[in-house]
Amino acid sequence: MNIILLGPPGAGKGTQANLLVAHHGMKQLSTGDMLRAAVKAQTPIGIKAKSVMDRGELVSDDIVSALIDAELEAMGEDVGAIFDGYPRTEAQAVALDDILAKHNRSLDHVVELIVDEEALVDRVTGRFTCASCGEGYHDRHKLPETQGVCDKCGSTDFKRRPDDTEETVRTRMQEYRAKTAPILPFYEERGIVQRVDGMASIDEVTTAIEKVLASS
Numbered sequence: 001m002n003i004i005l006l007g008p009p010g011a012g013k014g015t016q017a018n019l020l021v022a023h024h025g026m027k028q029l030s031t032g033d034m035l036r037a038a039v040k041a042q043t044p045i046g047i048k049a050k051s052v053m054d055r056g057e058l059v060s061d062d063i064v065s066a067l068i069d070a071e072l073e074a075m076g077e078d079v080g081a082i083f084d085g086y087p088r089t090e091a092q093a094v095a096l097d098d099i100l101a102k103h104n105r106s107l108d109h110v111v112e113l114i115v116d117e118e119a120l121v122d123r124v125t126g127r128f129t130c131a132s133c134g135e136g137y138h139d140r141h142k143l144p145e146t147q148g149v150c151d152k153c154g155s156t157d158f159k160r161r162p163d164d165t166e167e168t169v170r171t172r173m174q175e176y177r178a179k180t181a182p183i184l185p186f187y188e189e190r191g192i193v194q195r196v197d198g199m200a201s202i203d204e205v206t207t208a209i210e211k212v213l214a215s216s
Helices: 013-024 031-041 044-054 061-075 090-102 117-125 166-180 184-188 202-214
Strands: 002-006 027-030 081-084 109-114 127-130 136-138 193-197
Touching: 002 013, 013 027, 013 081, 013 202, 027 031, 027 061, 031 044, 031 061, 044 061, 061 081, 061 090, 090 184, 109 184, 109 202, 117 127, 117 166, 184 193, 193 202
Parallel strands: 002 081, 002 109, 027 081, 109 193
Antiparallel strands: 127 136
16 A cells, blocks of 8 residues: 655654554655765665765655655565655656556555644644653643653753754644645545544544555
């Protein structure tokens, strides 16, 4: 099964993608992670991408599509793909169709996690993690049982992402709406877009996504 997982930063895409990987043996294809890995490994695509980024330019659709193509080739046909951060334009959506067809695949679902902007601001600006084990917490919704002590590992060292600010969250929401709007009609015409309440609990979101996948 091959799906696109949509949602703004903080909507829970990473959490749900990790659960899909664990439960279904799928692979998350995050173009940002793949690009950084290719640059670090100095693959031909990575070298080409680095030269573009070093000039301060945006990486082209051709380079991003080549990354997806190479990753699907390496995965083999039996592993499902979760596309995260790609496609972002109709041109990329068309390119993805061609890439999937090349590897005897098709797109089964486009799942969008719907969030309330005000609630998302609260969710993101209040979150922090244990610096030692990565356990997640929140100022209002999930504090450690003992103040200042991680429930999981006992560490007293916590950290917050410097970009978890209200201004950044609202900017991300604007960017997400601008980048996502062009591709949703492309997939809605096929009847494969499903929307899930991203503000529900993790388990409820997982259950809703599982229902979508089971409808294939």
